[in-house]
Amino acid sequence: MLIISSVSWPLETKDASEAVQKTLDIIRSKVSIKDNITISLGMAAMSFPDILVLLAGALPEEAEGFGMDRSVSAGQFLQYHVAGQLPKPSFCHCDVTDYLSVSDTLKLIESFFQAAPRAIRSTSFTMTFKNLDWRGADGVGSGMLHLSDMKAFRRKQRFHLDANYSCQGKNSKDSSVKKLFRKITGETGIPFDKGRIIETIEKETLAKAEPQQILAARVCFEEAFEQAGLEIRNRNLRWQGLFGLASKHESFNRRFESVFSGKKERVNFPALVRHFMKESFPEFKPCKGDREQIFFSKPISSDLEMVVAFDRIHFSGLGKAFTLLLGIRITEGPLAGRSWDDNLFRLFQQQFPPCWTYVTKVELTGELKGIGGFLKSILPVFEKDLTHYLCPIPTKIPDSIPNRGAITAKQAMEESLNAAGTWAEDAALDSVGSGGLLSLRDGGMGPMIDLNGSLRPHGCWYYSFYSPAKKSTLLIQIPSLGALRCNEFAWPKSFGRTGKRIFPTPFDNWIDTDLAMNIAEENGGRAARENAVNTWDIITKLEVPTDRAAEARAVLEDYSDKIPEAVRDNIVGLFEDKTSKTQSSNLRWTIQYLIQKTKNIRKDFIISFNAIDGGDIKIIEN
Numbered sequence: 208m209l210i211i212s213s214v215s216w217p218l219e220t221k222d223a224s225e226a227v228q229k230t231l232d233i234i235r236s237k238v239s240i241k242d243n244i245t246i247s248l249g250m251a252a253m254s255f256p257d258i259l260v261l262l263a264g265a266l267p268e269e270a271e272g273f274g275m276d277r278s279v280s281a282g283q284f285l286q287y288h289v290a291g292q293l294p295k296p297s298f299c300h301c302d303v304t305d306y307l308s309v310s311d312t313l314k315l316i317e318s319f320f321q322a323a324p325r326a327i328r329s330t331s332f333t334m335t336f337k338n339l340d341w342r343g344a345d346g347v348g349s350g351m352l353h354l355s356d357m358k359a360f361r362r363k364q365r366f367h368l369d370a371n372y373s374c375q376g377k378n379s380k381d382s383s384v385k386k387l388f389r390k391i392t393g394e395t396g397i398p399f400d401k402g403r404i405i406e407t408i409e410k411e412t413l414a415k416a417e418p419q420q421i422l423a424a425r426v427c428f429e430e431a432f433e434q435a436g437l438e439i440r441n442r443n444l445r446w447q448g449l450f451g452l453a454s455k456h457e458s459f460n461r462r463f464e465s466v467f468s469g470k471k472e473r474v475n476f477p478a479l480v481r482h483f484m485k486e487s488f489p490e491f492k493p494c495k496g497d498r499e500q501i502f503f504s505k506p507i508s509s510d511l512e513m514v515v516a517f518d519r520i521h522f523s524g525l526g527k528a529f530t531l532l533l534g535i536r537i538t539e540g541p542l543a544g545r546s547w548d549d550n551l552f553r554l555f556q557q558q559f560p561p562c563w564t565y566v567t568k569v570e571l572t573g574e575l576k577g578i579g580g581f582l583k584s585i586l587p588v589f590e591k592d593l594t595h596y597l598c599p600i601p602t603k604i605p606d607s608i609p610n611r612g613a614i615t616a617k618q619a620m621e622e623s624l625n626a627a628g629t630w631a632e633d634a635a636l637d638s639v640g641s642g643g644l645l646s647l648r649d650g651g652m653g654p655m656i657d658l659n660g661s662l663r664p665h666g667c668w669y670y671s672f673y674s675p676a677k678k679s680t681l682l683i684q685i686p687s688l689g690a691l692r693c694n695e696f697a698w699p700k701s702f703g704r705t706g707k708r709i710f711p712t713p714f715d716n717w718i719d720t721d722l723a724m725n726i727a728e729e730n731g732g733r734a735a736r737e738n739a740v741n742t743w744d745i746i747t748k749l750e751v752p753t754d755r756a757a758e759a760r761a762v763l764e765d766y767s768d769k770i771p772e773a774v775r776d777n778i779v780g781l782f783e784d785k786t787s788k789t790q791s792s793n794l795r796w797t798i799q800y801l802i803q804k805t806k807n808i809r810k811d812f813i814i815s816f817n818a819i820d821g822g823d824i825k826i827i828e829n
Contacts, residue, residue: 208375208376208378208406208407209375210378210379210405211371211404211406211407212371212388212400212402212404213369213370213402214401215367215369216367217364217367218364220365221365221366223320223328223331224327226332226354226366227316227320227354228317230334230352233352234313234336234339238352239340239341239342239346240310241309242309243338244336244339245337246309246313246335246336246337247302247334247337248262248299248303248316248332248333249299249300249334250298250299250300251296252296252297252326252329254329255323256293256326257326258322258326259273259284259299259330260284260285260288261318261319261322262281263284265315266281266301266303266306266307267281268280268282268285269281270301270306271301271805272299272300272302273297275298276810277301277808278808278810284297332354332356333354333356334353335351335353335354336351336352337349338350341397341399342394343394348373349372349373350370350373351370352370353370354366354368355367355368370397371399371402374387378406379404379406388402416542416545417541418650418652419603421542422604422665422688423603423604424597424600425547425646427597427605428534428535430608430690431589431593431595434592434596435585435589435592439588444584444585446581449574450573450576451563451564451574452562452563453561453564454559454561455559455562458520458561459522459525462522465527466525470566474527474565476517479575480501480575483575483578484515487575488505488515488586490505494512501517502516503515506538507590507594510540510543510600511536511593511597511600512538513534513535513589513593515582516533517531517532520562527565528563530552530560530561531551532550532551533551534547537600540600542600554589556694558680558682604688608690610688611685611687613659613662614661614662615721616639616719617719619685622691623668623670624636626681626693627681627683630681631676631677631681633675633676634672635673635674635675636671636672637671637751638671638749639669639670639671640746640749641666641746641748642667642669643663643666644666648665648743655745656745658724658728658745659721660719660724660725660747661720661721664687665687666686666687667684667685668684669684677697679696680697681693681695682694682695682696717749717794717818717819718796718818718820718821720747722821723796723821726816726821727814730826732800736802740805741802743801743802745800746799747796748797748798748799749794749818751793760775793819795816795817796817796818799811799813812827813826814827
């Protein structure tokens with residue numbers, strides 16, 4: 208197991224040259240300098256790009272990393288500079304040690320501060336040093352140091368340093384790990400022995416399982432979640448009314464009002480949660496976690512644990528909010544170390560899960576009391592379905608799980624229409640798209656649809672229906688493997704949901720995904736793939752262009768007492784001028800190829816066209 212200790216602290220200076228020099232001093236005095244250290248520089252020059260020009264001039268012409276999307280080479284950047292064509296602001300994010308030695312890179316960074324003072328003041332600096340051998344580690348493990356610059360955010364403390372050290376160990380309580388942390392702390396002065404500890408399974412360990420084994424277990428986990436949700440909903444178990452629980456929108460407003468009215472009290476959230484679980488669910492033991500998520504697990508077989516987690520929500524620094532996760536952790540066999548979880552409120556088909564907020568210890572204690580009774584109704588059902596589908600851990604997809612195969616969007620359409628009709632008589636389709644199990648995509652299985660516009664085993668089709676009577680949306684997910692999923696949600700008016708247009712009827716007058724993919728491939732998609740290092744996904748979306756004027760009108764209604772009607776009409780008019788006057792029948796397909804252009808650059812290829820006749824093709828390269 209990989210044990211990581213992280214430490215962060217502010218630098219008491221707003222001077223960039225001083226902050227960078229302090230960072231370099233740490234590298235030179237607390238790290239054994241070796242050739243395998245990697246150094247990345249990220250800089251943004253608001254007005255005077257002199258320092259970025261110095262960097263470009265020191266690198267080979269072909270060096271990558273300039274421009275907002277990192278697609279501009281050092282040579283091109285210098286040409287734009289000479290021609291007076293550099294944009295403002297100018298950006299770079301460059302892995303400098305791909306082109307220069309470690310010692311030359313350190314000297315180059317120091318030379319930046321010989322530039323004109325106005326250029327230094329105009330530039331923000333971030334630096335990341337990896338593969339560090341901290342003094343005291345004696346070559347064991349690896350470290351990282353990162354300097355972040357909050358210049359753009361005008362923070363009181365502009366610069367922050369983050370350092371970490373990682374090594375192998377049985378767990379974070381391993382005596383040899385603790386001894387090593389203390390030794391490094393003693394020699395560097397960086398308190399890794401008191402840092403934030405994270406336990407993780409390395410990718411090399413996880414990669415041993417066959418893709419089909421991972422797929423089978425993950426699909427069975429999804430099926431267990433769905434079946435548990437169906438049984439719980441049939442029991443009419445209600446979550447509404449739990450003390451302290453509200454939608455995320457309302458919870459944010461609660462926290463905002465509490466903070467700015469001065470209501471506050473120091474509360475030790477992790478300690479209270481651990482005490483609650485020990486008292487109410489002693490069979491669950493702390494298993495992993497950090498300051499953001501606190502996990503508890505209970506063995507339900509020789510190779511499987513059920514997991515409950517308290518997931519903290521920051522609300523842009525307002526804090527004191529959390530929700531619940533349910534999941535599994537596989538402990539033995541070829542899938543050992545893998546874990547999956549999802550929000551508990553998926554059991555109740557909530558697309559935007561609610562959360563709890565609190566100010567005082569008394570409030571949090573009351574919320575935990577309500578959660579106790581709630582979990583005692585849910586966990587036995589969830590455990591029963593986990594046992595049914597995952598004990599023992601499957602090596603292939605069970606015959607009982609629906610297998611729709613490689614279907615196109617239209618082939619799955621009838622099933623979605625039936626589900627939507629049951630939900631609401633006035634349900635109207637407003638978008639179709641592709642998606643699926645991201646962890647399997649990123650774990651090596653690749654795109655979730657194929658080049659024929661059909662689902663791959665880890666893919667699914669999404670259908671979004673809107674009900675004017677309910678004033679809410681139903682998102683239907685139809686996977687290649689597994690049960691149909693439905694999630695309902697209502698958009699707060701401030702999100703501008705009024706501008707979303709519905710499909711014309713009949714629903715089947717649009718080009719299916721097989722032909723849509725053929726159009727995309729013939730008009731640049733194939734060439735984009737063939738000229739890329741990797742195409743790691745292809746995302747499709749079918750929708751009617753949003754009516755921005757209607758969205759603006761809906762949002763401005765909330766300000767009718769503050770903004771005169773004439774001003775509101777003028778604002779809406781601006782959107783009407785920019786919005787296409789197309790009829791609601793102008794459905795459009797948008798297909799996005801997620802492409803790794805080179806080692807360091809992602810450059811997506813996006814194509815959009817009329818979904819009725821395939822015309823009006825528009826191509827975008829990010």
